[in-house]
Amino acid sequence: MPLKIQGRLLERQLRCRALQSPLAGVSDRIFRNLVRRWAPDALLFTEMVNATSLELGHGRLKMDGLQEETGPIGVQLFDHHPDAMADAARRAADAGAFLIDINMGCPVRKIARKGGGSGLIRDPDLACRIVEKVEAAVGLPVTVKTRLGWCSEHNAIGVEAAVNWCRRLEDAGARMLTLHGRTREQRFSGTADWNAIAAVKAALRIPVIANGDVNSPEEALRCLRITGADGVMVGRGSMGAPWLVGQIDAALSGLPIPTTPAPLDRLVLAKEQLLALIEARGDHGLLIARKHMSWTCTGFPGASQFRQQLMRAPTPAAALDLLDQQMQRIQ
Ligand SMILES: Cc1cc2nc3c(=O)[nH]c(=O)nc-3n(C[C@H](O)[C@H](O)[C@H](O)COP(=O)(O)O)c2cc1C
Structure with missing residues (x-):
């Protein structure tokens, strides 16, 4: 059954319960194209876009070419100005x-x-005004991605604070909520609290997507069992592994899980991503590609040494040469 997300005027449906998280500096169009190779129906997100900067003409690159996306693409906005957020949402x-x-x-x-x-967690009135303004500005569903709370004191009250916070967002008009099972104070440390997500899911009427520490198909299944959520969102686990969302989707749909690409295939993928980044961004593409290559080029003898060499490659041509040589070595 598809997951329905009802907007003010338009309903959207998701066939895939595995979502790719927005990742600043990572989830650009080129990365998303790779994710779609394994997960064509998954909801993917742009990197976060600052609403005020957008008014000033910055950040537009992140919204370029959305019409050509071959699957569902959410635009993620951030700001503390309700009017700027509403304008950005219209754009x-x-x-x-x-x-x-x-x-x-x-x-x-x-x-x-x-x-x-996360600053909006400390100002729920402003957070709700932003949801209301954005909701009124567009007919599409408006969703929120947030955390359990600001700090652990917040959490010490139990999950009640998280439930109240998320209920307020729902009442303000959020049509789906993605909940990262950590507080702001925790940033990315400790483990995500899936039980707290379960409490929020039980209290809300809108779909809830569980996020935090879902790094494999097995963890996705366990997370859904514990939280009762409507889907899972995958973040860090997909960095250097654009196949992970597709693997999780298969597991959730009861289909055979696609195999993880072998080291040689990962090198081929790294080269493809580098070439695409150079085409899109010129020599700067190499700088962006470095982090992706450092995550993807793994799993063969001497991989760590190879990555060090690759990171020092001064030009795109030098990096491409190194990738070609390594591919020949492990072929
Ligand atoms: C490099 C990086 C960039 C991120 N950028 C964003 C972002 O732009 N918007 C957002 O909502 N979350 C962002 N996040 C948070 C993730 O989307 C996700 O909520 C978090 O990493 C927890 O999920 P995980 O345990 O699967 O990684 C980012 C996280 C990382 C590590």
């Missing part, structure tokens, strides 16, 4: 967004201190 809808997601979880100090990202 995103015009650009071809499948839905609009509001970031209320980003722990980065510079963003949270100004009141954006």
Whole structure:
């Protein structure tokens, strides 16, 4: 059964219960194309886009080419200005967004201190005003991605605080909630609290997506069993592993799980990603590709030494040469 997300005017349906998380600096169009190779129906997200910067003309690159995406693409926005968020949402809808997601979880100090990202957890009134404004601005579903709370004191009250926070977002008009099972204070440390996500899921009427520490098909199945959530969102586990969302989707659909690409295939993938980044971004593409290559080029003897060499490659041509040589070595 597809997952229905009802917007003010438009309903969206998801055939795939595994979602790829927005990852700043990672989930660009080229990465998303790779994810879609294994998970064509999965909901993917742009990297977060700052609404005010968008007004000033920055960040547009992140919304370029949305019409050409071959599957559902959510545009994720962050800011603390309701009007700027509403404007940005309109632009995103015009650009071809499948839905609009509001970031209320980003722990980065510079963003949270100004009141954006996870900073909104500390100002629920403003958070709700933002949801209401964005919701009124577009007919598409407006969703929120957030955390359990700001700090552990928040959590010490039990999961009640998390439930209240998420209920407020639902009442303000959020049509789906993705919940990272950590507080802002935890950032990425400790383990995600799937039991707290279960409590929120039980209390809400809108779909809830569980996020945090889902790094394999087995963990996805266990997470859904514990949380009762409507789907799982995969973040760090997919970095260097664009096949993971597809593997999880297969597991959740009871289909055979696609095999993890062998080291040689991963090198081929790294080369493809590098070439695409160079085509899109020129020599700067090499800088972006470095982190992806360092995650993907693994699993063969001497991999660590090879990665060190690759990271030092001064030009795209030098990096491509190194990849070709390594492919020949392990063929
Ligand atoms: C490099 C990096 C970039 C991220 N960028 C975003 C972002 O732009 N928007 C967002 O909502 N979350 C962002 N996150 C958080 C992830 O989407 C996710 O919520 C978090 O990593 C927990 O899931 P995981 O345990 O599967 O990684 C980012 C995380 C990392 C590690």
